[in-house]
Amino acid sequence: MVNRQPVIAIIGAGIAGLEAARQLVALGYKPVLVEKAPAVGGHVAEWNRLFPDMSPAADLLDPLVAQTSGIKTLLNTEISSINRLKDEYNLVLSDGSSLLCQAVLFSTGFHLFDASKKEEYGYGIYDRVITNRDLEQWFNTRHDDRIGHPKAVGFVHCVGSRDVKAGNTQCSKVCCITAIKQAIELTEEFPDAEVYCFYMDLRLFGKKYEDYYIRAQRDYGIHFIRGRVSEVGEAIDGRVVVKAEDTLSGKPVKVTLDLLVLMAGIVCNPDAQYYAREIGVSVDDDGFLKSRDNLGAITESSRPGVFFAGACTGAKTIPETLAEARSAALAIHRYFSNPR
């Protein structure tokens, strides 16, 4: 039915959006990337090195950005509203203009859980408490007064994940391996530091993740304590006193740390939820966008012409996100090639 070149709006120019755009171009379409940030790349652009091979994030991102540089990309552009026409969608953009498209691809990604909501951990209150993102940025910039030269560091897994009280019951999937990656990087940075990981379960499902875990144990001597941190206090010297239960010995443990890293979990991008409601795409009870079918059609919504890629439907690793972006591109291609 491709009587004229259809317009495909891709909301969010993170790796999912960029990869999908790249594939769509390869398939002969002219997608439009809408990004509210001043630059493309999304979260990955903020990351330093990526598990499981410690490869620089730039190695992944730069080629992707280079190959999508020709594609029409609206930066600093938010979407004030979307409305559904017959078999088209009208995006009203923050600059007042509107974008009429035949297909919308949600590559809106995720939001990092706001760690300050877990008040007992004192993020934003104690000087020595930071998040996984803060640490990752420190790896990039080396500027963060909170870090200094720690002798004892703690990682708290599942901050705002698998936590009814935080309104997030699902597992954020990538935090365990991220914590291990960052713990290893910190140990390399500060070899004399004792590093503790407080976990509920270790979920190291991915390729090479387990080897990584073994290395963290044997080669880096990182201490893994099975138990959730209950509360954090501040000692007179400004260091943080962390309390948890070591559930394997059934004893409460207390440790004073120079740095506490909160592994903030992954929640759905609230903008995505808003857009979705506007065009009647349902949001799942975990807060992420609801696919037509979680097995066979994860990239397709219940609405014709609306597609998903990446973390907007749930926590994803980078390979998963890229794979979904590609399959979303194909789904869009199928959508335009087969007459409805």
Next chain:
Amino acid sequence: MIYQGKQKIWADYQKEIPNDHWFYVRSCIRQNFFPASERYFLTICRDMLGRDIFETEHHTTCGGIAYHCDTIPQETAMTIVARQFALMTEAGYDNLVTSCITSFGNYTEILETWREFPELEEKIRESLWKACRREFKKPRYVAHASDLMYKLRGEIAERAKFLLVSRATGEPLRIVEHIGCHYAKMFPHKGVGGAEYPCVLSGMVESWGGQVIDYPERRHCCGYGFRQYHVKANRGYSLSNTHKKFESMEPFHPDMIITNCPGCPYFLDRWQYVIAEMNGKTYGQNGYGIPALTYEELAGLVLGVDPWDLGLQVHQVAVEPLLDKIGIPYNPARKYLGMDEKKIMTPGLPTVLKCC
């Protein structure tokens, strides 16, 4: 410590506290522990700040202790509480202010339960009617007396005769605030400032010139724990928890502890003597203890009430060093004189803990 961080959280936990017209219910145990506190709460609110606070001799316990000791079912506690509400309704009030933290927790818990299970409320209304032919309206606002004091802290500051600063150095006093467990730990949104960083007391301290110190075991229970202290076999456990708090606050050298719960000031005060006897260890400056005051006593001091009228002589830990530090005048001779200016007996001195 990032102060803005706390302010941000406090902003999320503000509760509406009406300015006037309160129905006051007392605590079961405070009158024995620090009798002047409740009295001066009324004096300050009514006489000094001209608020309308009503109380009736007909009110009883709220059943909180019995409930938390598992000696009565919640329905019983609810019926008792319903009766207090009836008294309030009959008196024509709909703001309830409690002197006791456990009562506050109990009232809050019951109202929340009724909100979730209206049929239960109906049942209680029925049993109250059967029991004493009374009916009640639920209070529009339930506050703890410390909430009200928090609300009035500004007015008190305006009338302040003394500020919580060292007269010698002009430095603000270092003050530990201790919040009763039942204040906000059950329902964070019912307490001023929430459960993790409550500002109900720290708010008073700051507006009266003091400096709040935050220490690792700040959140920890004072150790009273109804099931612990009341059973002698568990009393050591009760003591141990208090000890834990003192060990944790020791390096901060606090000038005083301020609390908003009946049990806490009592145990934080008396256990200092017991610990001193057991371990020979004291936590205040040169052999003294750390005075543990109620917020009413503190307000009284700020407003220039005579320490002995505030009943500070019934504290185990001597308050004189604190008074001297602030520069509050007092007459040592009057310390153990009763209302009738006749000498009540002078207590014997402990062997370790230094007292005056």
Next chain:
Amino acid sequence: MDFGFKLSPSSAVNLDTVDLARFDKLTSLVPDALTCIGCGSCSATCTAAPWSGMSVRKVLLGLQRGRDEEVDKMLSACMLCGKCTMVCPRGINTRHLILTLCRLNQKGEVVR
């Protein structure tokens, strides 16, 4: 003065003060000891366990939590039958681990 009750010692483990000398020496001699994931296979299959509560997992944990008496009690129950070595999913040579540990004194020195 006797009040009829006492201060009870805290059951909490203070990781700031735990002495890891023995554990560190052990892991320098048997690095695999670090790779324990506390699965409990060793305890489940242990021949000595029914008699003594022996558990290699708990031994390793106890060392890191400063519970030396428990550790020594468990060690002195081991019969070296080697079943734990057979079942360990991380392939830790638990017999070597135990024998090495038995050679260390509380200060973590190899006795000669």
Next chain:
Amino acid sequence: MRERFADAFHPFVLPFLVGIFFVLGYCLVGMIRVIAQLPKADRKRFLLTLITPKYIWMNVRDIFLNCLIHVKLWKRNKVLGYMHSSIAFGWFMLIVLGHLEVMLFVPHRIRFFYYPIFFNYFVAETEQTLPGSLLMFLMDFFLLIVLSGITLAIIKRFASRIVGMRRTTRLSLFDRIGLYSLWAIFPLRLLAESFTAHISGGSFLTIPMNWVFRQFLGNDLHELPTWWAYSIALCVFMCVLPFTRYMHIPAEMLLIPMRNAGIRIRHPRKGFASLEVYSCPSCGVCIDACPMSVRKANCKDATVYLNRMLRRGNERRIEEISDKCLLCGKCTAVCQVGVQGPELRVAQRARRKYALSPDFSEINVRPMASAVASGAGGKSGGVLYFAGCMTQLTPSIRRATTSLLDKAGVRWQMMDPDGGLCCGRPLMMAGRTDQARQLIAKNLEIIRASGCDTLLLSCPICYKVFREEYALDDVRVVHHSVFFQELIASGRLQMQREDELRLVWHDPCELGRGCGIYEEPRQALAAVGELVEAGKHHAESICCGGSLGSLTLSYEQRQPMTQNALDNLTLANPGTIVTGCPLCLATFVRAADRPVRDLAEVLDEHC
């Protein structure tokens, strides 16, 4: 024959005299020390055997067969056998014949040590006599034999594969000196005797060489230096001998009588042990044999190196080698001298100091004892089956064993139905004998209580220790392979043979080399299918790599050993690998490409 010199002396004999007295003195002192270091009981026992005709005969025979003829080596490798016996026996004969000559021609010189050695220098031939020329002939003959041996030795040194050895030991400096001086001795003797053959006479070897030399050597100036060289070579060899592997020559001559007397290793460095260490010829046969040496790994941990390190007192290596060993006993099986590598190591482990030792005194086995007692129902006799720790991990063995017992209608009961105590063998292997004794005492209590007359074991590790360390005189301790074979032989178990079933039997170390049980399991298997043999089998079977003997080998290090053992077992491409040890089973199952079963399982399926 007449003497050439009235004083019957020449300075060139001095080096030889120095050497011979030194070596004899050294050995004498050594011998006395070894005997003195024996525990009292052992010493008494040993000295008694020296005057018991039966033992005397045994000793003489063994020394002759082993030290001179090297029969064991012949059986193993003809070339090596010839090489060794030619040198040893040939040299021995040269010495004997030398003395015969002296006694025959100049009897009054027999008291001179050097005379028989340098006979040809000191005498001149007057007339040819039959015995004379016969002796001369024999001398040349044996010299030729020895020389042939030496030639082989030289070839072996530079191309060991030719004589069928993959890896040999690297020689220490002293060993080299000893080796080269040994090589030198006999060619020099040949030269020396050839040079003097026109005076002293000679035979088919020396006479012609003498004639040849005389064609181009005008004078006799070179004669004396050669005799000097010969004497010096002897001196060097004998002086370095105590510090070389050649020490095994004298040591073995004491080792054999001691072993015949049944002396055992009690201390890793003293008495019998030191004798074994010195008896090691460091031929390196144990390197190839050692299951740990697969893929060129752990070559330096073979028994030959343990012996070398024990002689050098390199404590760190001694400890390392002692702890690593699987204690499979194969090195002893292939050793020409029979050095007991495992026993040496266990003795070494037993010397170790521990900060903490097991204590099982708390364990109360009365409940188990009364359980088996009531299980026996007051009746004495019957079979008590002890499954043991490892069988708990391989319940199939336990099921099959008990099922077979039922099929045979044997009255039996379990000793450890819900798990029991360890048999103590693993502790023994770790050198913790006293602790093992505690467990043994506890188990004895249970066994005694059962009143059984047979203790049945499906685990060779248990079997060995029950057999050797438990005082169960009135109770028969039997491994299930033997027990079931008897039941089959006596017809109480009827087997259906399955012709297309190809089975290979893996001899578990503890059962085969450990207890000498090889045939019964094979006979039993032959009753159910076609039995094929592994590449190496019986006493030379290869350890599965799972052995409890090793204290330090990691799982990764063991895997290639297991694989190697499996490759050896599957050479004849059997359908099923059968073993009689739960540990071997569990180890093989992980890596095998075909079914691995316990003997009991296979029998049970065909019964």
